[in-house]
Amino acid sequence: MTKEIKRNIWSKFCRQFSMTNQYRQTNILVSHKENKGKVKTTTYPLLGMSLLKKGRLIDGIRFCSGSWDSDRMTEPVAELKSPNKMILEQDKNGRDKRLTIETKDKARVCIEMQGDRDNDQYYNYIEKIAYSLYERRGYDRGNDQGDWYEAEKRVKETEATFA
Numbered sequence: 001m002t003k004e005i006k007r008n009i010w011s012k013f014c015r016q017f018s019m020t021n022q023y024r025q026t027n028i029l030v031s032h033k034e035n036k037g038k039v040k041t042t043t044y045p046l047l048g049m050s051l052l053k054k055g056r057l058i059d060g061i062r063f064c065s066g067s068w069d070s071d072r073m074t075e076p077v078a079e080l081k082s083p084n085k086m087i088l089e090q091d092k093n094g095r096d097k098r099l100t101i102e103t104k105d106k107a108r109v110c111i112e113m114q115g116d117r118d119n120d121q122y123y124n125y126i127e128k129i130a131y132s133l134y135e136r137r138g139y140d141r142g143n144d145q146g147d148w149y150e151a152e153k154r155v156k157e158t159e160a161t162f163a
Contacts, residue, residue, distance in 0.1 A: 001094075005086040010058060011051055013086070018048035018162035021096055023121045025114045028063060028078050032107035045121040046111070047074055048162025058083065061101055063111065066125045066158070070132035070151070073158040080109045126151045 005013050026046045045065060052060035060081040067075040082103050089098040099111045129151035130144070137143070 001092075002087060002089045005088055007058075007086075010086060013088075014049050014051055014061070015163055017088075017096065017099065018046075018050075019159075021046050021113055021117075022048060022159060022162070023117045023119070023125075025118060025121075027112040027114070029110040029112070030078050030080075030108070032105075045118060045125075046113075047158070049111075050162060052079070052081075061109070063109070064162075066128075066155075068128040068132055070129050070136065070154065073129070073154060074161075078109050080107060122155075126155050129154055 023045050047064045047066045049061060049063045051058050052062055060079055061083050062076050063078045064074040065077050067073055080101055080103060083101050084104045085100075085102045087100045087102075088096060089100075091097045096113050098113070100108060101110075102108045126148065130147040133147040133150055134140075134144070137147075
């Protein structure tokens, strides 16, 4: 099933899409005039998408994956300025399959979701953040559980920014 997402619900849709698809493996295809029709393909577990605004106007859309740096928890993967159209494709079971966002000048970001939420990616993210905290403490041993709990807290807070 394919449906166009109405602009007046983009904000709500971005939150719902992010929560539904966090930690799913994705292919992100970006095409625009600057790359002369070439398509850049990257594979990341998705953390979320958010609207970029100027005042009340939607200026762009950003897709983020997790960053292993405990001070900067998200990493922008793709960004599209001046979005005009958003189209969602779902499989026969109603799961999100592909999200395409276009601009008036035909720039496009296409996110293809694969498989289910990958809990290994979730725990790997927490592990990397816990290690980053351990590094920041100067590799001082004896607080591995504290680092893990702090990492879990920060990951949940980061996830909530997309909710």
